[in-house]
Amino acid sequence: MPEWNLKRFFGVAPLLLLAACGSSPQPSTQTSSSAPAANLPEGKVDPATAGTISGKVLFQGEAPVMPVIDMSSNPNCERQHPTPFRAETVVVNPNKTLRNVYIHIKDGLTPARWAPPAQTAKLDQNGCVYAPHMQGILEGQDLEILNSDPVNHNVHAECQKNPAWNESQAPRAEHKFKKFSNEETIFPFTCSVHPWMRAWIGVSKHPFFAVTGPDGSFRIEGVPPGTYTVEAIHEKLGAKEGKLTVAPSGAATIEFTYGS
Amino acid sequence: MAANSVYRPGLNRWSILLSVCTLMLVVAGGLVTSRDAGLSVPDWPLSYGKLMPPMEGGIFYEHGHRMIATMVGMFTIVSMVWLARTEKRKWLRMLGVAALLAVITQGILGGMTVLLLLPWWVSTSHATLAQLFFSTTVAISMFTSAWWLAGPTVTKESVAAPIRRLSLLAPILVVCQLALGAAARHKAIGSIYHICGSPIVAGVILWLCLRISLHYSQHLELRRAALTLAGITFSQVFLGIAAYMTRIAYADAVQPMPLMVTFTVLHVAVGALTLASSVALAIIVRRNLSPLEAA
Numbered sequence: 001m002p003e004w005n006l007k008r009f010f011g012v013a014p015l016l017l018l019a020a021c022g023s024s025p026q027p028s029t030q031t032s033s034s035a036p037a038a039n040l041p042e043g044k045v046d047p048a049t050a051g052t053i054s055g056k057v058l059f060q061g062e063a064p065v066m067p068v069i070d071m072s073s074n075p076n077c078e079r080q081h082p083t084p085f086r087a088e089t090v091v092v093n094p095n096k097t098l099r100n101v102y103i104h105i106k107d108g109l110t111p112a113r114w115a116p117p118a119q120t121a122k123l124d125q126n127g128c129v130y131a132p133h134m135q136g137i138l139e140g141q142d143l144e145i146l147n148s149d150p151v152n153h154n155v156h157a158e159c160q161k162n163p164a165w166n167e168s169q170a171p172r173a174e175h176k177f178k179k180f181s182n183e184e185t186i187f188p189f190t191c192s193v194h195p196w197m198r199a200w201i202g203v204s205k206h207p208f209f210a211v212t213g214p215d216g217s218f219r220i221e222g223v224p225p226g227t228y229t230v231e232a233i234h235e236k237l238g239a240k241e242g243k244l245t246v247a248p249s250g251a252a253t254i255e256f257t258y259g260s
Numbered sequence: 261m262a263a264n265s266v267y268r269p270g271l272n273r274w275s276i277l278l279s280v281c282t283l284m285l286v287v288a289g290g291l292v293t294s295r296d297a298g299l300s301v302p303d304w305p306l307s308y309g310k311l312m313p314p315m316e317g318g319i320f321y322e323h324g325h326r327m328i329a330t331m332v333g334m335f336t337i338v339s340m341v342w343l344a345r346t347e348k349r350k351w352l353r354m355l356g357v358a359a360l361l362a363v364i365t366q367g368i369l370g371g372m373t374v375l376l377l378l379p380w381w382v383s384t385s386h387a388t389l390a391q392l393f394f395s396t397t398v399a400i401s402m403f404t405s406a407w408w409l410a411g412p413t414v415t416k417e418s419v420a421a422p423i424r425r426l427s428l429l430a431p432i433l434v435v436c437q438l439a440l441g442a443a444a445r446h447k448a449i450g451s452i453y454h455i456c457g458s459p460i461v462a463g464v465i466l467w468l469c470l471r472i473s474l475h476y477s478q479h480l481e482l483r484r485a486a487l488t489l490a491g492i493t494f495s496q497v498f499l500g501i502a503a504y505m506t507r508i509a510y511a512d513a514v515q516p517m518p519l520m521v522t523f524t525v526l527h528v529a530v531g532a533l534t535l536a537s538s539v540a541l542a543i544i545v546r547r548n549l550s551p552l553e554a555a
Contacts, residue, residue, distance in 0.1 A: 154318075168301070192322075193300045
């Protein structure tokens, strides 16, 4: 579908006279401001009342066949995959569930300032593929970026609400450590050296998020009692949401269904 | 003015070489965008901190584009100096300076688009200026040729079929259409605007070429230039349809597909040829046809 964006269309008019340099639309490195979190109380989990949210993401209909990625442009990438590697855009598990869906509490939590965990999240470039393909991190948490490949990569964080950046990473170079200070669900990491490479990261204000795995299930622990809107986001199939109530020390379940 | 100038085969051949290299550069730039390789080299003006990084994956396209651009920049400097030292026509010397300024601006825009992470307005300006620069080099090739220096074959503009203004409208519309195409490629606007513009531009060009064929067929230069423009425009419309269809066919592809890349890059290159040939035709028309008022 063509993107009908009249503002940008008329913005092209100065370009016709090559005067575009004079106009100053926002460059992609601009960040949106987030509400100051310093005044918020520190988020705490009361183990005596904390509950869990668990569930599955189902896929109905015929599972799409993902294309085999052609890595012939870089033999060092190709050699690392003895069998053809398929794109991970839509991964339907054998039990008809969907992998790589980001699940988070979208609404209903008492506003709080959650301290980032000491544990770093990791994003590896291995076999010219990002691993993991989808993950969630907390605002301010360290993201450690590795290049386990014998080839150069560029790592491009295509954020909208955090400063976007693009940096090179040489083969087995020093790890990069990055933080994201604004909530953002979800944005891609890409590599233009190997244009098939794509990973997704959701930056959350709170620790109540999960990503579905090889059985399509997810589990979020330590959830304060309350009524919440839970959102599931898939990179291609979009977002769905549902409401649930977590009783004190209770276990709430929810299922999301994608597909036809 | 032509009588004061001397034909210099070396200068003319150099100008033609610059035009050919510029067309190669346009192709290389088209490949960078079509292969999604625009950010494969995050630094500028060096590449991975070096003059010559490993030419793997997208780096091959991005750094290759930079290498050809450097060569074209140097060729343009030589061309400007050559014109400044030997050319008697002041306006042509000024055109050489304008070409150099354009290529410098183009290099800065290329660096900005990398460092600012491909903002649409920089990338679109870069793509549009590339097309204008190519036409400038083609014009310099024309002005330094023996054919140009031999002088025009002046004829009167037909009252029934005036084309002097129409011949100016064609390249203006082509530039607008190229800018819309560039903006669509860099995701500033939808491709619908470029698609809607194509019948208008093609229609004006067809109208101009038909007028020349019908009313000025005795004028060899005009007839040849019109036929060339019509042929290139016809190819361009076909390539545009093919590029769009392959884009739809591969909309879900996880990496640039060769057929889509081929048609898109050809569309970009033939777009440059369309502009250059419409500029050439406008120059030939205004040189060879005396205006109605003077007739």
